[in-house]
Amino acid sequence: MHRVHVVQGDITALEVDAIVNAANERMLGGGGVDGAIHRAAGPALLEACRAVPEVRPGVRCPTGESRITPAGRLPARYVIHTVGPVWQGGRQGEAELLASCYRTSLELARRHGLRSIAFPAISCGVYGYPPERAAAVAHRAIAEFLAGDDTLERVLLVAFDAGMHAVLRAAVPAEGDE
């Protein structure tokens, strides 16, 4: 059974149990997919984010960690907010922090008994992570998690544009039980 699928489109339209938001540590919205998700979800999402406690001033979700909230008006049931690393050349632990985004998001989904989850290309926009490297990190982290999990049925990697779609397809083998 292949559980990992690469798709192209707008993540806010997906009817999955959870969509993952590429957020920032303040978790109060932003541009890119963060902005699109908040616009589609409506003000209830921002209220839910404000309710997430700060772990230190101005930080609700440290880089590499994830937080789950209801999804407001989105077709998805939950939004899992995760904060990817800003690319700084690859020698500041970026790969491990990005892998942690995928791992902690999947762990939250499992803890909530979710069956399907959709990821955008975390850190590949404003945060400048090279797409090919990010796709390899994402695939490895997801495959490692799924090797020890049988609750998740569908993991979608969502590309917003054709370029990222090609990169993700190249990184995720079509066959194999993942």
Ligand code: APR
């Ligand atoms: N659906 C799916 N993917 C999308 C959508 C969408 N509606 N909109 C944008 N994307 C894609 C971008 O094309 C990019 O490949 O999401 C990927 C992540 O890009 P960003 O949204 O810029 O996220 P990131 O690079 O992780 O930067 C996070 O940007 O928006 C702010 O508040 C956010 O400070 C945080 C930072």
